[in-house]
Amino acid sequence: SVRKLVSSAPLTVNVLPLPDHSKPANFSGLVGNFDISSFIDKTSVKTNEAIALKIEISGSGNIKMIPTPQVDLPVDFEQYPPKISQKINRNESGVSGSKFFEYVLVPRHAGVHTIKPVEFSYFDIQSQQYRTVRTGEIQVAVEKSDDDLVSYVGGRGKEDIKYFGEDIRFIRQGAVQFYKINSNFYQSFIFIVLMIAPILALGAAAGYRRHQDKMSGNIAYARSRKANQLAMKKLARAKKLMAEQSQKEFYAEISHSLMGFLADKLNISAAGIITDEVEELMKKNSVAPDVVTQYLACLKMCDYQRFAPSTAKLADMKSFFNEAKQAIISLEKVI
Structure with missing residues (x-):
């Protein structure tokens, strides 16, 4: 037997840049042909009752690279990180499929709330133009629950509180406090407590932050x-x-x-x-x-x-x- 080295003919791939003209501000960076749809399981709920919002982006192109869509929710809605799944088909004509984003939303206040349309922009190969597809507007009627005892509104600022001091500060009255001679403050019990307190507070803050991160990122843990x-x-x-x-x-x-x-x-x-x-x-x-x-x-x-x-x-x-x-x-x- 004789060992031979064989090779195929070289292939040239011409990669064209995307045009800058008319590029949308929310361009996803994807090229292909896509469509977007949304579905909500309930349009009439009570406060603090969870609802599921499902967004599907489907079409032909790089399905894996579809970014998480930005959902513009009412300020009274609490949102958990979405559950993401995808279905990809590969054949001779290319790659196609769908990517699903399922959000858990919790309304905190009663009223008729509107979830604005979700947009997705891509570059259409056939028309050689940028296109933006969007979902429909969704309205959710929220009734006040019987156990709605806590009033909470996330994302809203509070008015600053102004303090007006007195025009005249009076001389402090009362007994004068004396200190022992040759008594150093850094050797006192209060000084030791003041030194340890920031360390304990820092540890508590770090523990609380980890707890909050876990509550927001892990639905099972939060429930x-x-x-x-x-x-x-x-x-x-x-x-x-x-x-x-x-x-x-x-x-x-x-x-x-x-x-x-x-x-x-x-x-x-x-x-x-x-x-x-x-x-x-x-x-x-x-x-x-x-x-x-x-x-x-x-x-x-x-x-x-x-x-x-x-x-x-x-x-x-x-x-x-x-x-x-x-x-x-x-x-x-x-x-």
């Missing part, structure tokens, strides 16, 4: 941390319904609290959980058998009292309220 607070609010509403004439609503609110707490801890949708699946979900997360039994007993009691003829007395409702609260506390300790 888990807020799960107990939301569950206690629902239990508080259930306590107000603790009466024989409203026992159906009482047990329904308890059930929502139990299911919502478990869903937040496991970062799943509460709407998709049924009582029969709770045991399997808790066992997968290594929950102790006695906690599983306690939690299931509370859920089954809620289902029974909601759909069976009314038989519960006020004393029974008070006892069950404490059992449900203890079940949530027990699950909080192990998840």
